[in-house]
Amino acid sequence: GDSVTQMEGPVTLSEEAFLTINCTYTATGYPSLFWYVQYPGEGLQLLLKATKADDKGSNKGFEATYRKETTSFHLEKGSVQVSDSAVYFCALTELNAGGTSYGKLTFGQGTILTVHP
Amino acid sequence: GAGVSQSPSNKVTEKGKDVELRCDPISGHTALYWYRQSLGQGLEFLIYFQGNSAPDKSGLPSDRFSAERTGGSVSTLTIQRTQQEDSAVYLCASSLKASNEQFFGPGTRLTVL
Numbered sequence: 001g002d003s004v005t006q007m008e009g010p011v012t013l014s015e016e017a018f019l020t021i022n023c024t025y026t027a028t029g030y031p032s033l034f035w036y037v038q039y040p041g042e043g044l045q046l047l048l049k050a051t052k053a054d055d056k057g058s059n060k061g062f063e064a065t066y067r068k069e070t071t072s073f074h075l076e077k078g079s080v081q082v083s084d085s086a087v088y089f090c091a092l093t094e095l096n097a098g099g100t101s102y103g104k105l106t107f108g109q110g111t112i113l114t115v116h117p
Numbered sequence: 118g119a120g121v122s123q124s125p126s127n128k129v130t131e132k133g134k135d136v137e138l139r140c141d142p143i144s145g146h147t148a149l150y151w152y153r154q155s156l157g158q159g160l161e162f163l164i165y166f167q168g169n170s171a172p173d174k175s176g177l178p179s180d181r182f183s184a185e186r187t188g189g190s191v192s193t194l195t196i197q198r199t200q201q202e203d204s205a206v207y208l209c210a211s212s213l214k215a216s217n218e219q220f221f222g223p224g225t226r227l228t229v230l
Contacts, residue, residue: 032216042223043121043208043221043222043223043224044208044210044221045221046218046219049218089160091160093216101215101216102148102165102167102172102173102215102216103148103150103165103212103215103216103217103219104150104162104165104173104176105150105152105160105162105219106162107159107160107161108159109159110159110160
């Protein structure tokens with residue numbers, strides 16, 4: 001079945017550092033790709049998404065580009081803040097045999113990011 | 118408006134007991150999902166509802182797990198004869214329709230002693 005492999009954490013950075021969290025996927029078709037974030041004590045929130053090859057998702061200074069040739073969707077941010085400390089999950093939506101989707105999400109293992117002042 | 122709510126927020130039970138977890142989706146959302154978040158397995162899909170029917174139950178780990186949805190709204194996840202490996206955070210999410218953005222609830226933390 002489809003799967004997502006995510007960079008192992010934890011990741012510890014100083015404020016204003018550059019962030020990359022790697023994510024690669026295995027899928028039979030052309031899934032939609034997502035990054036979700038879980039801030040301390042809060043529920044999962046959608047951070048950004050991309051639905052087709054070469055699409056770039058962006059939100060709150062974070063970006064990720066859907067790379068079909070490398071089956072990757074790496075998350076980047078040019079200058080992290082302490083408030084970005086959270087757990088980040090890469091995910092995909094699987095497609096059914098007919099190419100439609102139930103929207104069922106397959107998640108990576110999550111990467112804990114800690115940003116120090 | 119109100120988001121997805123789940124109850125209880127925490128549940129501690131003894132091995133062998135049955136538990137029921139409740140999810141109230143966002144009003145008007147036809148799609149509802151249950152996931153489980155545990156240390157060993159990460160975030161796993163359990164079941165998907167479209168309206169009151171469940172076209173995809175493929176993630177339910179055993180026949181001790183069941184779920185229903187009534188009135189196209191509230192859903193209940195039931196775990197019978199709980200085991201210690203059932204300890205996890207159970208998350209519910211809803212979306213306007215399948216493949217739209219999913220909104221997650223805060224989760225129910227289940228601890229089986």
